[in-house]
Amino acid sequence: MGIAQEECRTIWPSRHTHDLLVSVGTGYTPGAEGTGDPPGRRFPAGWGPVRLWRAYNSSPCMDGMEAYREGRVHVPSSLRSNTIRLDHALDGDLPRLDDVGRLEELAALPFTVPDELVRAVLATCFFFELDAPPSRADGQYRLHGSILCARTQSRRIVDRVLVEFPGARFQRGRGRPLGRVDDDDGCLLCGYYRKQVTLSVPSLDEEITIALASPAQQRPIGGFPKTIRQLLHDQQAEAVFGRPDHQDDRWPPRRSCYCVTMTKRRVHFVEPAPQRKKRRL
DSSP, X not given: OHHHHHHHHHHXXXXXXXXXXXXXXXXXXXXXXXXXXXXXXXXXXXOHHHHHHHHHHTSTTTOHHHHHHHHHHTSOGGGGGGEEEEOOBOSSSOOOTTOGGGHHHHHTSOOOOOHHXXXXXXXXXXXXXXXXXXXXXXXXXXXXEEEEESSSOHHHHHHHHHHHSTTOEEEETTSOEEEETTSOSSOTTTOOOEEEEEEEESXXXXXXXXXXXXXXXXXXXXXXXXXHHHHHHHTTTTOSSOOTTOOOOOSSOOOOOHHHHTSOOOOOOSSOOOSSOOOOO
């Protein structure tokens, strides 16, 4: 897991947090302590090579679960809820890596994705962007922005959210509600999702969280926790000469549904296209 985090920092150096980190295992035996003997006959427990073998097998380089536990210690506490281990319990001894004879047996095992992971994935489908620069009034910064969906099939995602989060709403951390998820300002025709919200913060450097919540649980949406200053930097609100990725550098950003962008352009030719190539003289 540490290697994956280092790769993320290398690929996305401007990102300070991860939205969702999933550690995928290849099966484990419940209650196993990694004390299996080397192949062959049994040896005394105190024999040096056996102790070395057992220590190697139970180390993070060989035991995926142990590596996950060790890596999770170094994850900030605010991000541990979005760090999940996906693995499957197996009866008996774990198969050897080259034991192809057990592939059919392993493929027939029932496997379900935990509800915790499903809810985390649904929450990270949403993200927040400012629609206007922060304004100062009465010692507070007033923020006007939109919660958007990163998927085109947003209406199907909202329907699933209402199943996994009964009475789903957005809220600021564990504080003020920001409205129901299914009460948005988007477009039902093309499926564009947008929910306009207003926040107040005492400082642009205060870390905040926008979460997808129900009366029983909550999950932070994509990109949070984050400060407003980091949010402005991510949106490149202060870019003077445009964005380095050549995207639209308009600030505040324009908001429009997919109804216009998804229509095909009709090309009209002024004169008919030539039927054959012209011969060079």
